[in-house]
Amino acid sequence: MLAALAVLTAGLLAFHRAVPNSVGRSGSLLEAFLPWLGLVIVVLLGVALLRRSAIALGALLMPVAGWMYLFGGLFLPEAKPGTHDLVVVQHNVSDESTDPAGTARALADAEPDLIALEELVPPALPVYEKALAPDYPYHTVRGTVGLWSKHPLTGTRLLDIRPQGIAGAWSRGLRTVVHTSHGEIGAYFAHLPSVRIRASGLASSRRDESAELLGKAVSAEKLKTVILLGDLNGTVDDRGLAPLTSRMNVAERGFAFSFPAALPLARIDQVMARSATVADFQTLPATGSDHLPVSARITLG
Numbered sequence: 001m002l003a004a005l006a007v008l009t010a011g012l013l014a015f016h017r018a019v020p021n022s023v024g025r026s027g028s029l030l031e032a033f034l035p036w037l038g039l040v041i042v043v044l045l046g047v048a049l050l051r052r053s054a055i056a057l058g059a060l061l062m063p064v065a066g067w068m069y070l071f072g073g074l075f076l077p078e079a080k081p082g083t084h085d086l087v088v089v090q091h092n093v094s095d096e097s098t099d100p101a102g103t104a105r106a107l108a109d110a111e112p113d114l115i116a117l118e119e120l121v122p123p124a125l126p127v128y129e130k131a132l133a134p135d136y137p138y139h140t141v142r143g144t145v146g147l148w149s150k151h152p153l154t155g156t157r158l159l160d161i162r163p164q165g166i167a168g169a170w171s172r173g174l175r176t177v178v179h180t181s182h183g184e185i186g187a188y189f190a191h192l193p194s195v196r197i198r199a200s201g202l203a204s205s206r207r208d209e210s211a212e213l214l215g216k217a218v219s220a221e222k223l224k225t226v227i228l229l230g231d232l233n234g235t236v237d238d239r240g241l242a243p244l245t246s247r248m249n250v251a252e253r254g255f256a257f258s259f260p261a262a263l264p265l266a267r268i269d270q271v272m273a274r275s276a277t278v279a280d281f282q283t284l285p286a287t288g289s290d291h292l293p294v295s296a297r298i299t300l301g
Contacts, residue, residue, distance in 0.1 A: 002048050002056035006063055009040050013066035017239065024201015031237040032202070032266055035255065038067050070237075074255055078280045084182050084300040085279075087112040090269050092119050092191070092231040093128075094289035095144070100124040103287040104131035110284055110295050114178065115148040116229035118191040119289075143171025145230075147189055152179040159217050161190060163209035173214060177223065182300050186223035190214055190230040207233050208240040215243025218274070226274040227298060231291065233268050241270075248272035251281035251296060258283055258292045271296035 012019070016034060019027040041063050048056035089112040093103055097119075104127070107115050117128065120141060128146070129139065136148035140156045147153070159173030173190040192214070193206040211232070218226060228248060234241045236250045250272055257264035264283070269291055271278055277299040284293040 002044055002051065002053055003059035006041075006044055006056060006059035009037055009044070010062035010066050013037055013063055013070060016237070021239070025204055025240075026201055028204055028234075028238050028240050029197070029202040031239060032235050034235070034237045035067075035071055036265075037063070038071070041067060071255075074251075074253060076253055078253055081297065086114070086180065086185075086227075086276075086298045086300060087295065088114040088116070088227065088229055088271055088298060089284070089293055089295050090116045090189075090229040090231075090271055091284075091287070091293035092269060092289060092291040093117050093124070093287070094291065095119040095121045097124060097288055099288055100127040101131050103289070104128050106285065106287050107293060108132060108135050110293075112295060113150050113180075114187065114227075114229070116189040117146050117148075118144060118172070118189075118231045120144050120146050140174065140176055142174050143169065145172055145174055145189055145191055147174065147176060147187065147229075149178055153177065153187075154179065159188070159190065159214065161192070161210045161213040161217070163193060163206040163213075165206070166193075173217075175217065175221075180300075183225065184223055185300075186221045186226040188214070188218060188221075188226065188228045188230075190228070190232070192230065192232045192234070195233050204234070204240050211241050212243045215247060218244065218247055221274075224275045225300060227276065228270070228272040230270060231268060232270045235266050235268060236270065236272075244272060248274050249276065249278055251278045253279060254281035256281045256283045256294050258294050259290070261286050261290050261292045264292060267294070269294045271298070273298050276300050 021027040139148040156176040161173040162170045178185040192210045195204040258269040280297045
């Protein structure tokens with residue numbers, strides 16, 4: 001039985017894309033928590049040692065190898081900073097935040113080049129603008145998403161990533177050009193629709209549709225170097241974000257689970273890049289939001 005469970009776990013790790021999404025989007029649900037299969041391996045290892053089962057211990061080599069292949073690289077030491085690096089911070093600040101000024105100061109303390117924020121509400125927006133203005137003279141805000149930058153911004157426009165069935169104002173995606181000393185970068189930042197875990201499975205159809213629209217927008221970008229920051233409400237293993245992860249590089253270092261802030265179980269706040277490398281990824285201290293802020297270093301070129 002232990003050996004069979006080990007083989008099953010190895011199969012889920014190696015062939016998670018084969019798990020169908022037709023019933024309750026079970027494939028995406030598995031992929032959202034795929035790293036946590038490591039806990040299953042630990043439990044099976046403990047039981048196998050207790051039972052002194054050589055067969056079970058041998059079988060466990062398969063899921064261990066599968067898990068290390070998928071996630072082992074995230075434990076590697078941080079890469080050395082390069083001469084063409086860009087530090088970015090991404091944070092869903094929560095529309096219920098009671099301390100926007102404190103949040104702004106905490107994010108600025110990380111000294112990033114770019115700060116992308118979601119769930120900006122009208123009462124808090126002037127507070128963020130005032131607190132970030134000294135270090136970030138350039139910023140753009142549309143709807144509930146905004147970007148603050150140390151570098152000039154031009155060509156800002158809304159992205160049409162609204163899925164069908166959502167009525168009313170819904171401005172949750174932007175594209176702009178960041179003018180750095182190393183050239184122009186197409187910057188995309190977005191807040192995709194939320195997903196819910198229900199008795200019937202994972203409700204993610206709107207998120208998936210919005211990701212598809214965002215992926216097409218990124219694909220059509222004429223600038224060579226592109227970065228994407230946002231609360232994408234999905235992990236990079238989730239096939240629902242395949243329209244983005246198939247076109248862009250994701251983090252090479254760090255798990256950086258960002259949600260929920262009280263007990264982080266998954267990284268749904270993402271930084272991706274095209275013609276650039278997301279070298280390091282880490283969470284920053286909690287700000288009072290239900291998300292943890294994340295920071296990434298992007299190596300250009």
